[in-house]
Amino acid sequence: MHQEQLKKNLRNDFPSLTKKILSNDLVYFDTAASAQKPSVVIEALGDFYANHYSNVSRGVHTLCVEATFKYEDARKKVQKFINAKSENEIIFTKNATESINLVAQTYFKKFMQSGDEIILSVMEHHSNLLPWFFLRDNYGVILKFINIDQDGQLDLDHFQSLITDKTKLVAITHLSNVFGTITDKKIIQISRENNLHVLLDGCQSASHLKVDVTELDCDFFVFSGHKLYGPSGIGVLYGKENLLNELPPFLGGGGMINEVSLDGATYAALPAKYEAGTPPMVEAYGLGVAIDYINNIGMENVELYEKELTDYASQKMSDLNFVNRYSNSINKTSIISFNLKNIHAHEVASFLDVEGIAVRAGHHCCQPLMKILDVPATARASFGIYNNKHEVDYFIDALIKCNSFFSVK
Ligand SMILES: Cc1ncc(COP(=O)(O)O)c(C=O)c1O
Secondary structure: OOHHHHHHOOOHHHHHHHHHEEOOOOOOOOOOHHHHHHHHHHHHHHHHHHHHOOOEEOOOOHHHHHHHHHHHHHHHHHHHOOOOOOHHEEEOOOOOOHHHHHHHHHHHHHOOOOOOOOEEEEEHHHOOOOOHHHHHHHHHHHHEEEOOOOOOOEOHHHHHOOOOOEEEEEEEEOEEEEOOOOOHHHHHHHHHHHOEEEEEEEOHHHOOOOOHHHOOOOOOOEEHHHOOOOOOOEEEEEEEEHHHHHHOOOOOOOOOEEEEEEOEEOOOOOOOHHOOOOHHHHHHHHHHHHHHHHHHOOOHHHHHHHHHHHHHHEEEEEEOEEEEEEOOOOOEEEEEEEEOOOOHHHHHHHHHHHHHHEEEEOOOOOOOHHHHHOOEEEEEEEOOOOOHHHHHHHHHHHHHHHHHHHHHO
């Protein structure tokens, strides 16, 4: 039933997809950068502002109570969505980038000293590199990077060889934003055996896979609402409650305190401890509505549907001898990075745009990875729940057109 629903008409739920690019229907293959929003989310934001708006947790009047209820209810929805054990484990931030910075700064203060080691991978997004670079530059933390194989999967043997008695934390992507490859759970298992904490960057996985943080047994999991059909300006940090309790506060300000005197302060319990200042309450509410929308389809259905679509597109692209794809892994979904031989990715993206197809071209905030792939940029087609095989067929035809256009020139 839901699979049928996905195949037929989800596109109609997304007003932006009715847009024409020149005279072409928009084919939006840039969900990895940010997802389009269903009407229910767009309308919910307006409703919050029109009917329930107030600051949260700061008053007893009716609007404040309503707004606070909606904000905290969104937290419960996130908790259930990723199967966290407690609402206290869900911290709202402004995006995944802020969530990673929060962990980097507080984790170092509690658990690390100069000379200690963190393991990342060579295919991390800049958002999962720079926060750790700050620790290297400012405090002498040593960073090590797991290599990847030719299909964009992490090399587990290499990972194991990097672990020493100085290693404290492993921070890696759960689903690569360049290859679409899914990280093998064994990496968490190996980390556990070596008493290492694990942070998963779930920016891409949260919208394409059924995520269960309890089953995954990671210590931290981060994602952004805007890639999950929710509003921009809302991010999530999941952290195991005992760990978040041990870590020091991150930002200071209103809302995160218990008591303040001119000599100092004591801090609020979780999750308020990490939510200094007026939080993104409307955005959190919008994320909750997006989660309801996805739950109604069923994350298992989303996963199956997008995997089928990705395999279909990969197969069709592999029939084109002028296309280089950067991962043939079977354990991947929703993201395909590619180049057309002898044509710059930006030219391909501009050509496709004229055809109405939105893909991203560039380094995808993975400059170290581009260096390893030995390319300045790739084009990237990424799929969401509103895409379908007709659009893939249209995209394939456009690639053929693009190739002959530039070959003739
Ligand atoms: C894998 C990955 N990590 C982190 C980020 C950063 O997300 P945000 O900019 O929403 O903080 C992105 C966004 O593209 C991403 O794809």
